[in-house]
Amino acid sequence: MNADSDIKEDNAPACATGSGDGQFDLHGHAPVVEISNLWTKFGRTVVHQDLNLEIERGEILSIVGGSGTGKTVLLRQMLGLEHPARGCVKVFGEDINQASSEQLQQLRNHWGMLFQEGALYSALNVFDNVAQPMRELRVLPEELIRDAVLLKMNMVGLGPEHALKMPSDLSGGMVKRVALARALALEPKLLFLDEPTAGLDPDLSESFVSLIQSLHRELGLTVVMVTHDLDTLFALSSRIAVLAEKHVIALGPTSEVIKVDHPFIKQFFLGDRGKRALAVLDEKKTEK
Amino acid sequence: MPTSHTPTLTLTEAGSRQGAGVVASGTWQVHALAHDNAIKAINAQLKPLQGDTGVHWDLSQIDSLDHIGAQLFWNAWGKTRPQQLTLSAGQEEFFRRIEETGTLELPSTRANRLTLVMKLGMAVLLFLEHLKGFIALVGQVTQDIFRFARHPLRGPWREISANIFHAGFQALGITALVGFLIGVVLSYLSAQQLRAFGGDIYLVNLLGMSVIRELGPLLAAILVAGRSGSSITAQLGVMRVTEELDAMLVMGISHGFRLIMPKVVALAICMPLLVIWTDTAALIGGMVAAKTELNLSARYFIQKLPDAVPLANYMIGLGKGVVFGMLIALISCHFGLRIKANTESLGRGTTTAVVTAITVVILADAVFAIVFNGVGYR
Numbered sequence: 044m045n046a047d048s049d050i051k052e053d054n055a056p057a058c059a060t061g062s063g064d065g066q067f068d069l070h071g072h073a074p075v076v077e078i079s080n081l082w083t084k085f086g087r088t089v090v091h092q093d094l095n096l097e098i099e100r101g102e103i104l105s106i107v108g109g110s111g112t113g114k115t116v117l118l119r120q121m122l123g124l125e126h127p128a129r130g131c132v133k134v135f136g137e138d139i140n141q142a143s144s145e146q147l148q149q150l151r152n153h154w155g156m157l158f159q160e161g162a163l164y165s166a167l168n169v170f171d172n173v174a175q176p177m178r179e180l181r182v183l184p185e186e187l188i189r190d191a192v193l194l195k196m197n198m199v200g201l202g203p204e205h206a207l208k209m210p211s212d213l214s215g216g217m218v219k220r221v222a223l224a225r226a227l228a229l230e231p232k233l234l235f236l237d238e239p240t241a242g243l244d245p246d247l248s249e250s251f252v253s254l255i256q257s258l259h260r261e262l263g264l265t266v267v268m269v270t271h272d273l274d275t276l277f278a279l280s281s282r283i284a285v286l287a288e289k290h291v292i293a294l295g296p297t298s299e300v301i302k303v304d305h306p307f308i309k310q311f312f313l314g315d316r317g318k319r320a321l322a323v324l325d326e327k328k329t330e331k
Numbered sequence: 332m333p334t335s336h337t338p339t340l341t342l343t344e345a346g347s348r349q350g351a352g353v354v355a356s357g358t359w360q361v362h363a364l365a366h367d368n369a370i371k372a373i374n375a376q377l378k379p380l381q382g383d384t385g386v387h388w389d390l391s392q393i394d395s396l397d398h399i400g401a402q403l404f405w406n407a408w409g410k411t412r413p414q415q416l417t418l419s420a421g422q423e424e425f426f427r428r429i430e431e432t433g434t435l436e437l438p439s440t441r442a443n444r445l446t447l448v449m450k451l452g453m454a455v456l457l458f459l460e461h462l463k464g465f466i467a468l469v470g471q472v473t474q475d476i477f478r479f480a481r482h483p484l485r486g487p488w489r490e491i492s493a494n495i496f497h498a499g500f501q502a503l504g505i506t507a508l509v510g511f512l513i514g515v516v517l518s519y520l521s522a523q524q525l526r527a528f529g530g531d532i533y534l535v536n537l538l539g540m541s542v543i544r545e546l547g548p549l550l551a552a553i554l555v556a557g558r559s560g561s562s563i564t565a566q567l568g569v570m571r572v573t574e575e576l577d578a579m580l581v582m583g584i585s586h587g588f589r590l591i592m593p594k595v596v597a598l599a600i601c602m603p604l605l606v607i608w609t610d611t612a613a614l615i616g617g618m619v620a621a622k623t624e625l626n627l628s629a630r631y632f633i634q635k636l637p638d639a640v641p642l643a644n645y646m647i648g649l650g651k652g653v654v655f656g657m658l659i660a661l662i663s664c665h666f667g668l669r670i671k672a673n674t675e676s677l678g679r680g681t682t683t684a685v686v687t688a689i690t691v692v693i694l695a696d697a698v699f700a701i702v703f704n705g706v707g708y709r
Contacts, residue, residue, distance in 0.1 A: 152362055165673035170437070180365040183399070184374065189437065190402050190429075197432040206437055211673045229361055230397040261424060 073136055075100050075233055075265045076121055081130035083113055083120070090116060092289035094130070103259060103266040103279050108286030109307060114269045115159075117286070118235055121267065122156060123147060134233070152180075154233040155226030159241060161218035163210040169196070169221050170206040176228040195224040199254060216247040220254075227258070236268040240275045252278050273312070273320035285311075338363050338393075338400070340376050352387035352415075353380065359393050359400030370403070377407040387415040390422055401425035461665070468591070468665050475585075475592040490593035491600075498559040498594075499601025503608060506554050510609040513550060514542065514616025522624045531625050535632055536639040538617040544644045544707065547610035549696055552655035555602060556688040560663040563594055564684035567667025568677045576668075586668070595660040602656025603649040610648065643707030651699055655692050662688045 076098040083091040090113040098104050106114045119125040120132050123139040131138050137150060163172050173192045177183050183191075193203055199220040210218060219239065226234060239255065240248035252275055259266055270276050276283065276297075283300045285293040285308060293303040301312045301321075311317060338357040357363065364370040380386055390396070390404070405426065412426070445453065479486045521537050567590070570576045579586060614636075621627040666684035670676050 149362075166675040177361075177399075180361070182365045182368050182370055183361075184370075187399065187402060187406065190406065190432075191399050193437070194398055194402065194429060194432045198428070203437055209673070211671065230399065261428075 077133040082128040084128045102281040105268045105280040105283045112286040155231040156235040157226045159237045161222040173224045199224045215242050233265045240272045277324045354389045356392035360397040361399040389417040391419040405429050471587045475588045487593045491597050494597030495601050506609045507612040510612030511616035514613035515620045518617035518620035535635040539640040542613045548606045548651035551605045551609040552692045556659045560659050560688045561685050563663035564667040564681045568670035572672045591664045598656035598660040603652035606652035659688045
């Protein structure tokens with residue numbers, strides 16, 4: 044680990060905060076998420092080493108990699124749930140590891156996260172789960188919240204008859220939908236998805252993919268997604284970032300990434316499963 | 332959010348050229364609306380306009396809109412599109428979506444209208460259900476113990492010893508501390524009263540009898556119910572949440588034999604030992620206080636103890652320990668197995684288990700007092 048010595052300390056110049064006036068760059072054209080020279084360590088194991096990644100406004104970026112390459116960790120670092128050993132993570136131009144708790148709170152209102160298992164509050168019913176972020180603002184009238192929640196539920200394809208069910212009574216697909224409705228409750232600009240289609244049957248994941256596509260179109264979201272599911276990956280991503288050997292080894296549209304000559308990429312995309320998924324994707328394109 | 336794009340409504344008077352109109356501008360997004368309670372002022376402005384069909388609405392000056400902002404207009408329009416409405420290109424989508432959902436209603440909740448008598452009935456039924464479940468559990472454990480006795484070598488020895496370690500050994504510190512302090516308190520209080528009529532030396536009788544027959548077992552049981560009872564319930568509850576209980580069943584591992592019976596046996600073994608331990612700590616506490624308060628020597632205390640407290644009382648204390656231990660384990664397991672797969676049920680189950688265990692222990696103590704009335708006195 045002698046590379047450590049030539050790495051700059053926490054507040055490397057690269058990490059200078061963009062605006063500095065407490066205003067987030069929500070509408071500009073700068074990257075939504077900017078990760079530079081990021082190091083992650085668990086004990087003595089280095090997971091990310093000098094990792095760089097930029098996520099552009101309005102794109103759907105998928106992060107793929109073998110297990111243990113720190114995809115979910117990277118996602119959690121973008122959300123400020125975990126802190127890198129060094130390097131910086133900027134979201135909307137704000138360094139989230141340096142931001143004050145107030146700034147962080149405002150930032151949190153502009154992103155939504157869909158956890159792998161849904162992470163619904165098991166003590167609240169579906170309606171209250173989706174209403175929770177709106178009620179947290181403490182100013183919206185209850186009538187408006189009611190309508191807005193029904194709207195959000197309708198967006199993810201849930202009828203009002205499900206509103207009073209408890210999370211423990213829902214199927215896996217429904218849990219994901221409710222979790223997505225909750226993530227979208229405050230109309231975020233940035234949506235994080237952790238394995239959005241894991242554990243769903245093919246039919247459901249298909250409809251989930253088209254749901255995310257239509258929401259992306261409708262709301263102009265930037266989506267960051269971690270996934271293993273090749274069908275989802277090819278159908279949704281505008282760009283793919285491949286994590287391996289502690290770095291982003293490839294970044295770009297699907298067609299470019301699969302051309303990169305690297306054993307992991309060969310195995311992941313051009314194995315039997317990958318070829319099948321690609322063939323299906325091509326078929327669909329020609330149909331259109 | 333920055334305040335540069337505060338959502339604003341500009342009203343034009345009815346006398347002007349286009350007739351009465353409303354022009355909205357600024358950012359009509361949820362964060363802008365929530366900022367500085369802007370929504371309150373806007374609601375106040377919108378209220379008088381509600382249902383007024385002659386107004387011309389111009390939303391094309393809004394620089395960004397979202398579903399919540401759009402919903403706000405929609406509600407002000409009485410949930411229909413106004414006749415005169417100017418929208419910019421992107422806004423159409425929001426109102427189309429809202430129009431789609433606008434007719435949806437929440438299903439009505441059935442109000443829980445139970446009369447007092449019905450509530451009482453429910454409570455009795457619930458109690459009977461618990462009783463039935465508990466009796467079934469006792470039967471199950473009895474069967475498992477017979478199975479264990481027939482093939483002792485194939486029994487869950489490792490689980491039993493682990494439970495003894497957690498429920499017994501790790502409880503030594505807290506039971507000793509509490510026992511000692513109660514001994515001190517009791518000794519002090521009794522000494523004051525006894526001195527009033529010169530019965531100082533009867534402190535040993537008083538303390539010995541109350542601690543060994545009554546307080547030692549009860550204190551140990553209450554502490555163990557709080558410590559181990561709650562952990563047993565929570566452990567079983569989490570195993571339910573994570574589907575570990577189902578995994579055991581699928582592999583053909585019986586819950587009763589591998590989870591419940593070991594806990595019952597372990598508590599039946601370590602509770603009497605904890606009772607002796609607590610008794611000892613309490614008596615030492617009493618001795619220390621007697622020395623300082625009445626100047627009663629420890630040697631006198633120890634010599635007098637066997638005469639003051641007949642052996643039967645020790646036996647009753649040990650018997651109580653065994654029974655209390657088994658009751659605590661059974662009750663905790665009973666509630667643990669009934670926990671459903673959500674966090675609220677987990678919390679409620681644990682509380683109920685501890686409260687019930689302590690109550691039942693005290694009830695059982697009363698039964699002991701009645702059954703052994705007249706035994707062990709001189």
